[in-house]
Amino acid sequence: MPQKIVIAGSGFAGLWAALAAARTIALAGKQDEIDVLVVSPTPKLVIRPRLYEAELDNMNPDIGELLATVGVQHLAGFVEKIDADARKLKVMLVAGGSETIAYDRFVLATGSQLYRPNVPGLAEHAFDADQFDSAQALDAHLKALIRQPESTARNTVVVAGGGLTGLEAATEMPIRLRAALGEEAAFRVVLIDTADTPGGSLGDEAAPYFAEALDFAGVEVRTGVRVTAIDATGVTLSSGERIETHTVMWTAGMRANALAAQVPGEKDEIGRVVGDAYLHAPAASGIFVTGDTVRAATDELGNVSAMSCQHALSLGRVAGHNAAAELVGSPLHPYSQPKYVTCVDLGDWGALYTEGWDRQVRLTRAEAKALKQEINRVWIYPPAADRDAVFAVANPDFVIVP
Numbered sequence: 589m590p591q592k593i594v595i596a597g598s599g600f601a602g603l604w605a606a607l608a609a610a611r612t613i614a615l616a617g618k619q620d621e622i623d624v625l626v627v628s629p630t631p632k633l634v635i636r637p638r639l640y641e642a643e644l645d646n647m648n649p650d651i652g653e654l655l656a657t658v659g660v661q662h663l664a665g666f667v668e669k670i671d672a673d674a675r676k677l678k679v680m681l682v683a684g685g686s687e688t689i690a691y692d693r694f695v696l697a698t699g700s701q702l703y704r705p706n707v708p709g710l711a712e713h714a715f716d717a718d719q720f721d722s723a724q725a726l727d728a729h730l731k732a733l734i735r736q737p738e739s740t741a742r743n744t745v746v747v748a749g750g751g752l753t754g755l756e757a758a759t760e761m762p763i764r765l766r767a768a769l770g771e772e773a774a775f776r777v778v779l780i781d782t783a784d785t786p787g788g789s790l791g792d793e794a795a796p797y798f799a800e801a802l803d804f805a806g807v808e809v810r811t812g813v814r815v816t817a818i819d820a821t822g823v824t825l826s827s828g829e830r831i832e833t834h835t836v837m838w839t840a841g842m843r844a845n846a847l848a849a850q851v852p853g854e855k856d857e858i859g860r861v862v863g864d865a866y867l868h869a870p871a872a873s874g875i876f877v878t879g880d881t882v883r884a885a886t887d888e889l890g891n892v893s894a895m896s897c898q899h900a901l902s903l904g905r906v907a908g909h910n911a912a913a914e915l916v917g918s919p920l921h922p923y924s925q926p927k928y929v930t931c932v933d934l935g936d937w938g939a940l941y942t943e944g945w946d947r948q949v950r951l952t953r954a955e956a957k958a959l960k961q962e963i964n965r966v967w968i969y970p971p972a973a974d975r976d977a978v979f980a981v982a983n984p985d986f987v988i989v990p
């Protein structure tokens with residue numbers, strides 16, 4: 589009976605964990621002794637970093653053939669329960685029913701989701717671009733606005749959250765509204781931020797560029813206020829202001845997938861398992877945590893992984909390699925990612941590219957936009973289903989930064 593590595597999730601971390609595990613097993617010549625199984629709702633990779641964009645084409649490429657090429661199996665289902673003591677998973681199958689699967693090593697790569705605080709009306713009335721389905725719902729809503737009677741509320745979009753996703757969504761929104769309502773239509777886009785400066789988390793050097801891009805896009809900004817209620821015709825702010833709108837987009841914060849809470853051991857404030865240098869869940873033998881479900885040290889200076897594609901691509905490779913390495917008896921690889929960059933899309937203004945944890949601005953406007961499009965449309969996409977080419981980039985120390 590072969591041993592089994594089960595990977596939950598086929599996002600960036602899950603895909604690369606599977607490819608890296610397959611590579612390590614193949615290098616040891618143990619393909620007949622160890623099975624790798626990915627469990628996720630569909631054999632697709634959702635390109636979440638692009639879900640704020642106007643066109644949702646090719647946002648969830650199929651990875652079924654790619655996995656099969658390297659000998660990885662896929663099961664369409666959701667892991668519902670982790671029994672860490674018995675090393676068993678309960679999986680709800682997409683086809684119906686459930687299955688219990690035993691594992692020798694388990695890799696948790698179920699990502700994250702938008703944080704939805706208890707704001708009245710948020711669940712019923714707010715849109716988001718967090719997952720493929722919700723991005724499609726927002727897109728359909730924007731495209732259908734033209735069929736509503738003209739009103740200020742119809743032509744106003746409120747984006748809640750001044751983090752990176754909020755900035756990207758707000759500066760892209762005028763492009764989407766011109767496409768939906770017509771080039772000449774008058775509209776408002778309002779960005780609400782609880783902080784004093786949108787994008788302030790990226791530091792003082794970046795902030796003026798964000799302000800310039802928001803101004804360029806004609807986005808109105810309200811800072812130092814919270815959304816206190818949302819209803820079918822508008823939002824109410826903590827300042828008492830009411831903004832009439834039929835479209836509220838929520839972008840405020842992410843939390844680790846709920847399965848992380850079932851992994852024994854320490855969690856951080858956003859629900860991630862605190863992993864060790866090899867991405868073990870230290871309190872759960874046989875479990876690795878990766879992507880948005882792990883908090884891991886990226887260097888020896890105290891920096892830790894962000895919920896980002898950049899980190900998930902590397903965390904996935906390391907977790908997949910290490911899960912396989914323990915079974916084949918090859919050396920484990922410590923996770924390390926000292927170079928950190930950010931590239932924020934800012935609509936027609938361009939983009940902003942920074943390097944380092946102190947966010948030194950390196951490229952702006954069209955130059956940064958060209959890099960952003962290269963990252964988002966090429967680098968983070970799954971590779972072609974060519975076994976040798978995949979294994980050449982599935983090693984745990986492969987680095988994908990400019």
Ligand SMILES: Cc1cc2nc3c(=O)[nH]c(=O)nc-3n(C[C@H](O)[C@H](O)[C@H](O)COP(=O)(O)OP(=O)(O)OC[C@H]3O[C@@H](n4cnc5c(N)ncnc54)[C@H](O)[C@@H]3O)c2cc1C
Pocket residue numbers: 596597598599600601602627628629630632634635636637638639640665666667668697698699700717718719753845847878879880881894895896897898899900931
């Ligand atoms: C709008 C938006 C913009 C972003 N922009 C950027 C950016 O510019 N740069 C950047 O680096 N990052 C960005 N991110 C963050 C980035 O998308 C995430 O950090 C990244 O997707 C994390 O990868 P992951 O593999 O850990 O999780 P995910 O990509 O979330 O994948 C999780 C996988 O787990 C599956 N899954 C979930 N629950 C279960 C279950 N119970 N059982 C089995 N499978 C399950 C899902 O279907 C999916 O396949 C953005 C995110 C959003 C939403």
